[in-house]
Amino acid sequence: MSASSALSRRGFLGTSLLFVAGAAVACSSNPQGTAAAKGAKVTLTQWYHQYGEEGTQAAVKRYAEQYTKANPDVAINVVWGADTSQYETKLNAALLGADAPDIFELGDFRAEMARAGQLEPLDDVYGAAKGGFNKADLDYLTVDGTLYGIKTIDDVMVLYYRKSLLKKAGVTPPTTFAELVDTAKKLTTDGVKGLFIGNDGIGDSPYLLAWSQGVDLIDGKKVVYADAARSIGGLHQLHSDKSVLLGFTTDWYDPGAFNQGAAAMQWGGMWSLPAIEKALGDDFGVVPWPAYDSAGKPVARLGGWTQAVNAKSKHVAEAKKYLQWLWVQQTDIQIDWAVKYGFHVPPQAEVAARTPELKKGAAKDAVAIANKNGISFPAEWTQAMQASFIAAAADIAKGAAPEKALRKAQATAQSALDKQMG
CATH class of the missing domain: 3.40.190.10 (Periplasmic binding protein-like II)
Structure with missing residues (x-):
């Protein structure tokens, strides 16, 4: 089955694509077995909610494929999920079971998830790049002094x-x-x-x-x-x-x-x-x-989506390495994700400053406003x-x-x- 026909944009969780050594294959109920057949040692399952913008699904497939080409021992099982109204319910249920994702999106970051031990600390994922992220985002994702998520876009x-x-x-x-x-x-x-x-x-x-x-x-x-x-x-x-x-x-x-x-x-x-x-x-x-x-x-x-790592994942180290590659190091991907399928701001100030679409007019003004005046809900809200x-x-x-x-x-x-x- 081809990548274009394997998924419906309106499909619910349970249909996914696995990227192994740069190739997309339809996932069975046992994606780990599929990965092993292709030679990958680790399979990471990454959940996204169903974005409405055209091109988003193809983009996340492309990012996963790009990572696996550079890291052939790691396969990425991209799960394109339910729409926003259903996604959180399905995610909460999955996190209680044996088939929970390794990496997942959160539309509303919740401190209670971190305190319940569901989220892996991500301070080391940010590393030296931490100071370049919007302070409002860092405050939002910090619980008891520790970072537990990484923003993928800022909706200003x-x-x-x-x-x-x-x-x-x-x-x-x-x-x-x-x-x-x-x-x-x-x-x-x-x-x-x-x-x-x-x-x-x-x-x-x-x-x-x-x-x-x-x-x-x-x-x-x-x-x-x-x-x-x-x-x-x-x-x-x-x-x-x-x-x-x-x-x-x-x-x-x-x-x-x-x-x-x-x-x-x-x-x-x-x-x-x-x-x-x-x-x-x-x-x-x-x-x-x-x-x-x-x-x-x-x-x-400031709104926008956050990605987090399941603290109970069997592959925490590999999941964190992938998140670091995707949302800290790959600035071209971050620009692509922010402005090619919608209109958002990359959370890193330096990346936002390099985004051509954000360098002029009202868009430039909005970025400046986000950096100076941005504020997010408390994580306990x-x-x-x-x-x-x-x-x-x-x-x-x-x-x-x-x-x-x-x-x-x-x-x-x-x-x-x-x-x-x-």
Whole structure:
């Protein structure tokens, strides 16, 4: 079976390709036996979730094949998995069984996995290159002083603005929350809202408001986001002014509202930049979410996928060597992965600086913002914590007392964190 016909992009976990001495073969239920037949001494199984961008599956096959050509004793069993909504469930189940992958992706890095002994420490994988990685990424992947993952891409989230609409309204990109409120209000006209942060009018804004006040979600062993009641309370003002776009046909992670002129400013991902540039030319710019006030700081959220090594793998040393080759040493592969099948930023600053697509215009500005203002969720943050936090923010937007709503949610989150810390 050829590499092109062996997999469906919509196939679930269980179908994979094994790369042995540069050749792709269909995997049976016993890939180790297949590897032995081809002469490889070790088979590493590497899981990816199912990326939506065309060309990603072929790319990871090519990377694996390239490594095996240089290291013929090591075969790479590439497993192209379920879509994002199903991937984590399948991964968690697999990690409890005998057929767990050696290397796997994590969309949301979790400190509890490291503390439970599921993740192998990776400080030696970074080695001397550690200082060249985005600090926000390193902070995100560090648990109790040890690194347990390596980012493969940074998804930078920024505030897009229409240059012509701001000029017409006589305003400049906001640098404080008060300016954001005023600017959004002045940009709101018939058929155009000043700001789009999500169909629910909430989106990422509660996190951004807390961070921009200088408050994190978790500090050590304490959930502390209620300390940002002052800034998160600003959501009510934004909604009262009716300058926030609600209920558009696409959500904040799609550039539709911005490209179609329904909003003059939109919080969105750097992945949307090529589509925005195609629709608007140079009539747009990017800035970080503004500082809450003079004592705060501008921020930009960093997302993206992480790869980790199974601590219970029989081939930990070989898996770490492969990750080091792929995500630390092979800068051309890192550039290829970041910008050829989507639009992302390589986590190493030097690699991002060498990426042609990121050297000009708004893309260059977004990279600078990521390096200076990037921030990620704490590794202890969970989906359950997120749900109660966002619910509290939604109540605040409707008029609930900020401190009371946040303290109640924070108490629930603290109980969850106490259990996690054990």
